[in-house]
Amino acid sequence: MLQTESRVTVRLPEPLREGRGDVITMNATSLGDIIAELDLADDRDELFNFAVNGDLVLHGEKDVALKYGDEVEIVVAFAGG
Amino acid sequence: MSIRARIDALFPRLASEQQFPTQGQTIFVDLERQEVRRAWIPHRVVTQLLGGRGVNMFLLHNLLDEALEPIHPEVPLIFGTGILTSMVPSASRGNVTSWSPESRVLMDSNAGDYFPSFMKLNGIDHLVLYGKAPKWTLLHFEGDQPKFVDAAPFMGLDNIDLRAKIANDFSGVEGKDYGLAAITTAGENLVLCSGIMAGPKAIYARGGPGAKMGALNLKAVLIQGRSADLSTARPHKLRNRDVAVKLLNTSVVKNALKKRGTPFLYKPSRMLGAMGTKNNQETTWTDKLDAENIDPYRPGMEGCFACPVNCRPLNDMSVLGESGVGSRESETPAVDHVAATPDTRQPTPIPDKYVKGDGPEYVTLGKFGPNVGITEVTQVLRLNNICNDLGLDTASTGSAISWAMELYQRGMITREQTQIDLEWGNYETIERLLFMTAKREGFGDVIADSSQAVATGKYPRESLDYLMAVKGLTQSDPHDARILKAFALGLAVATRGMDHLRNRVTLEINAKINDSPDFKAELYGGPVSAEPNSYEGKETAVRRCENIYAVGDSVGMCRFTTKLFNSPSLPGYEEFADQVANVTGIELTNEAIDHIGLNVMGVERLINAKLGITRADDTLPKRWFEEAIGVGPYKGEKIDRGEFDKMLSRFYAISNLTEEGVPKPEWREELEGVLTA
Ligand code: SF4
Numbered sequence: 001m002l003q004t005e006s007r008v009t010v011r012l013p014e015p016l017r018e019g020r021g022d023v024i025t026m027n028a029t030s031l032g033d034i035i036a037e038l039d040l041a042d043d044r045d046e047l048f049n050f051a052v053n054g055d056l057v058l059h060g061e062k063d064v065a066l067k068y069g070d071e072v073e074i075v076v077a078f079a080g081g
Numbered sequence: 082m083s084i085r086a087r088i089d090a091l092f093p094r095l096a097s098e099q100q101f102p103t104q105g106q107t108i109f110v111d112l113e114r115q116e117v118r119r120a121w122i123p124h125r126v127v128t129q130l131l132g133g134r135g136v137n138m139f140l141l142h143n144l145l146d147e148a149l150e151p152i153h154p155e156v157p158l159i160f161g162t163g164i165l166t167s168m169v170p171s172a173s174r175g176n177v178t179s180w181s182p183e184s185r186v187l188m189d190s191n192a193g194d195y196f197p198s199f200m201k202l203n204g205i206d207h208l209v210l211y212g213k214a215p216k217w218t219l220l221h222f223e224g225d226q227p228k229f230v231d232a233a234p235f236m237g238l239d240n241i242d243l244r245a246k247i248a249n250d251f252s253g254v255e256g257k258d259y260g261l262a263a264i265t266t267a268g269e270n271l272v273l274c275s276g277i278m279a280g281p282k283a284i285y286a287r288g289g290p291g292a293k294m295g296a297l298n299l300k301a302v303l304i305q306g307r308s309a310d311l312s313t314a315r316p317h318k319l320r321n322r323d324v325a326v327k328l329l330n331t332s333v334v335k336n337a338l339k340k341r342g343t344p345f346l347y348k349p350s351r352m353l354g355a356m357g358t359k360n361n362q363e364t365t366w367t368d369k370l371d372a373e374n375i376d377p378y379r380p381g382m383e384g385c386f387a388c389p390v391n392c393r394p395l396n397d398m399s400v401l402g403e404s405g406v407g408s409r410e411s412e413t414p415a416v417d418h419v420a421a422t423p424d425t426r427q428p429t430p431i432p433d434k435y436v437k438g439d440g441p442e443y444v445t446l447g448k449f450g451p452n453v454g455i456t457e458v459t460q461v462l463r464l465n466n467i468c469n470d471l472g473l474d475t476a477s478t479g480s481a482i483s484w485a486m487e488l489y490q491r492g493m494i495t496r497e498q499t500q501i502d503l504e505w506g507n508y509e510t511i512e513r514l515l516f517m518t519a520k521r522e523g524f525g526d527v528i529a530d531s532s533q534a535v536a537t538g539k540y541p542r543e544s545l546d547y548l549m550a551v552k553g554l555t556q557s558d559p560h561d562a563r564i565l566k567a568f569a570l571g572l573a574v575a576t577r578g579m580d581h582l583r584n585r586v587t588l589e590i591n592a593k594i595n596d597s598p599d600f601k602a603e604l605y606g607g608p609v610s611a612e613p614n615s616y617e618g619k620e621t622a623v624r625r626c627e628n629i630y631a632v633g634d635s636v637g638m639c640r641f642t643t644k645l646f647n648s649p650s651l652p653g654y655e656e657f658a659d660q661v662a663n664v665t666g667i668e669l670t671n672e673a674i675d676h677i678g679l680n681v682m683g684v685e686r687l688i689n690a691k692l693g694i695t696r697a698d699d700t701l702p703k704r705w706f707e708e709a710i711g712v713g714p715y716k717g718e719k720i721d722r723g724e725f726d727k728m729l730s731r732f733y734a735i736s737n738l739t740e741e742g743v744p745k746p747e748w749r750e751e752l753e754g755v756l757t758a
């Protein structure tokens with residue numbers, strides 16, 4: 001039951017798809033879970049930002065809580081142009 | 082004192098021979114009298130300001146007569162090439178500097194493609210142009226030898242046709258055989274939002290360089306050949322390989338810049354609720370303009386001279402036959418330009434030369450998308466291609482149009498005055514207006530005055546409340562900076578006006594960096610708050626970025642590939658110092674090179690002070706202090722005047738500036754020693 005309650009969809013950018021398709025679902029109660037699952041921790045050069053239900057997250061990323069049905073998008077947040 | 086007297090006074094302080102290997106000459110060209118003088122920048126100036134933008138400032142400070150008007154032919158137009166330009170990967174850039182007729186403060190604009198590299202390849206580090214040529218002139222350098230060519234056959238030509246004719250008449254290929262900096266009809270007509278085209282798209286854009294060059298009766302500068310001896314002080318190619326590897330291994334280069342170019346930024350700005358929309362009355366817009374929706378129209382990528390990144394997306398709308406000019410036959414355009422169909426919001430179905438082109442950058446996407454109410458990718462692409470041909474700075478032109486649209490919306494200007502319908506998203510009007518602007522026809526004459534439209538009596542004074550500009554220069558990019566306080570401070574203090582390329586702390590949008598306080602403090606040389614909308618420590622980050630970007634412009638490195646602009650992992654002081662030492666033999670520590678960045682800003686502030694700029698000008702548009710963001714995760718955010726003012730004071734303090742924003746007396750004396758000794 002818990003598993004189902006923490007199900008979220010994650011939209012991946014092209015460089016992170018690795019044959020997984022552009023949308024995956026996973027169990028996650030925070031963005032920290034997704035970072036761990038996709039092995040994105042500690043790579044500060046990777047300009048991947050998260051948007052939760054369309055709102056971009058700019059700090060405190062790991063602690064952003066998620067609930068069932070949340071839509072997470074990983075955006076290549078290219079910085080300046 | 083006349084410009085000639087100023088040059089006479091400067092000459093004894095210049096060197097009469099080359100100061101280091103690969104150094105090029107500084108060539109002074111009197112267009113009125115067709116006279117040429119040559120000198121070298123002395124070693125002591127190079128060690129304090131390097132080259133490119135830095136040395137351009139040395140020259141402008143010495144040659145500027147602030148009693149004149151910016152457009153006056155005795156106010157020189159100065160091209161400079163970076164000290165490493167053409168010799169290090171991604172160092173393909175150079176600056177053009179003057180007193181801006183558009184903003185009326187310092188004009189300094191950077192471009193790539195080929196012109197700056199061909200300056201260096203022909204032993205020309207700086208080109209100081211002044212005096213009004215008696216008739217329209219094309220300045221043709223064969224190597225470092227100029228000829229004054231009658232430009233009559235090229236007059237009235239815009240970028241596409243001009244470049245084709247020059248390739249034909251001078252029998253060469255741009256980028257291989259020559260570099261070309263040229264103005265279009267907009268420059269000929271002294272349009273204040275016009276630039277100098279350095280390639281099919283590359284443009285010295287900001288501050289009205291096109292008008293400034295037009296005022297000299299100078300249509301083009303063509304530099305042909307590769308005549309300079311660029312033997313370096315020490316071998317540098319091995320280190321170049323490291324630089325190239327570093328560039329190409331950086332995630333943002335691999336995943337974004339090389340693949341799609343800068344339009345990537347549209348999506349995060351939109352999702353943040355920071356996408357300048359309808360002259361910043363709103364801050365989010367359609368996902369139809371996200372970069373992936375441009376993919377189908379991108380046949381490939383282009384790049385500047387010897388840059389391995391190739392970040393510039395090309396566009397070709399004929400491939401899907403839905404380009405707004407929709408035909409596969411458009412390989413050979415049937416017509417030159419067909420105006421948009423007036424009674425629909427769609428462009429014409431007849432193919433013309435704007436079916437394909439170079440770009441867009443994020444700036445153009447924002448300025449000709451949300452900022453004017455356009456939602457269709459193909460319409461943005463077409464406006465991009467038209468601006469490239471007409472030589473219009475998309476930042477200034479887009480901003481001038483959105484300003485006009487807001488005034489129209491508010492009833493401050495009427496249909497009676499404009500004779501055109503300036504409703505948001507009216508594609509047909511916008512397209513038409515671009516051509517009218519280049520010719521200064523009808524309401525185009527108002528857009529051509531850009532931010533000066535109040536000063537020239539075309540708008541009422543109250544219109545200034547809605548002008549999104551700082552120091553007379555409209556915002557360069559579409560990111561609304563009410564949320565990110567470091568962005569806001571950067572736009573306020575940038576010496577050329579409201580521009581992100583001078584000091585933007587772009588990594589403020591990187592959550593991973595924000596969440597690593599130690600790493601962030603190390604990156605910027607002091608603690609900087611993790612919260613993007615906090616004011617704490619943001620001055621430290623802006624200071625560090627302003628220094629490194631000024632150094633980047635002085636060595637000739639592209640901003641996109643300079644450390645801190647797009648990634649913490651791109652080449653920075655270490656690589657710059659190593660290659661300056663290898664190429665020129667001049668040894669600089671990281672601290673010394675950082676101080677050069679500060680010096681460049683210091684000289685720019687001295688120039689602006691001569692032009693009457695004070696602390697009061699280091700500010701932001703009224704709207705950002707008074708109106709809050711209405712959407713997104715930072716709904717309610719605006720700039721607090723008190724907090725902003727304190728942040729500005731802290732910025733001055735760590736920048737060795739007085740409370741009025743000019744170098745403190747001791748440092749000022751030091752700088753004046755370099756400038757006038
Ligand atoms: S990164 Fe892009 S804009 Fe910069 S020099 Fe290379 S190709 Fe030109």
